[in-house]
Amino acid sequence: MFQSLDRIYIYDSTNNTFGIIKSETRITKAFRVENTIYFHETGIGVSKIENGKARLVLNNVTINNNEIVNIFQKECNLLLLTRENGFYKFDGLNYSKWEISSNNLLSEISVYNSIRLRNGNFILGTISNGLIKLDAKGNFLFQINRNQGLSNNTVLAAYQDKSGNV
DSSP states (O other): OEEOSSEEEEEETTTTEEEEEEOSSOEEEEEEETTEEEEEETTTEEEEEETTEEEEEEOOHHHHTSOEEEEEEETTEEEEEETTTEEEEEOSSOEEEOOOTTHHHHHTSOEEEEEEOTTSOEEEEESSSOEEEEOTTSOEEEEEOGGGTOSOSOOOOOOOOTTSOO
């Protein structure tokens, strides 16, 4: 699979077939959550790919108008991280704000990317605020920015290596 601004392309190497999922709006990002691919369409919501076709799973005005930065599995729920408004939980039917101690901080920053570490903690790469680490329960652990040694306060990507380093 690969994604453009308004399409997701699916190549089946076993059958040598090619499919396209088209969007009427912008596909902001696609996410792999366990063995499922989800994607966010601006103004439409979050869909997942089933049998090569898109199926809308979350259509909510808050999500539709906020860019989704990443989607994580949290127990039986999905945890959606937005660029400007922090985390939301989705259990397949109900959608709500994830009530965590870091919500005030997350409302003041712009998250560009994120990863979940193997121990369950979160790394958030921000625009203008460096890197932020939250524990698995959403509590603030620390922030690294230019004052602590970054050459730039915008973090475009983060990865965890085999040894656990970020």
